[in-house]
Amino acid sequence: GQQLNQSPQSMFIQEGEDVSMNCTSSSIFNTWLWYKQDPGEGPVLLIALYKAGELTSNGRLTAQFGITRKDSFLNISASIPSDVGIYFCAGQSGGTSYGKLTFGQGTILTVHP
């Protein structure tokens, strides 16, 4: 089956630093999604990418859909304490696989004030 490798598994940074995380896949995806999960909550969508090469920003967050359609990255600039949480990438194939999200293992982000 499809697999997503997300790295790093965890990050410990100081407030104000920039953060970068990425996902790579053995298969092609039509859509890449980035979610954030706070403790005790469900994942919340941060950014959705629908086209190879697409670069999309949402405030301090920037994500890109890789040209090969097998990878994506998420950058967070000028981190703040409320950025703490688990970040997941997810890929979605089209056709008969529509709706089936394949998730990465998650990146646990800790921000020290």
Added chain:
Amino acid sequence: NAGVTQTPKFQVLKTGQSMTLQCAQDMNHEYMSWYRQDPGMGLRLIHYSVGAGITDQGEVPNGYNVSRSTTEDFPLRLLSAAPSQTSVYFCASSYVLGGSTDTQYFGPGTRLTVL
């Protein structure tokens, strides 16, 4: 709108017991799905539905049953609980756009422990 709601929030079962996890959405979404989340493994798809009366298996369907009698509700049934089913379960929903789904919205989760 309440969005996606799940009940219960927490549940402890003994091995062999059965139970139903409830999921409801009030956004008139055609697509609904169930995921389980285990440490270090992200979320894995259990079952999904593209509309009332239509369900299909995801990546890890064994030990779980689903049905979709209405657009709003998508319950997940554990027939005979096993310790391996200890996990956090999330329900999600979205619109279906053409041949794909729109953004999926997740519920708050049900934390299940099987002793």
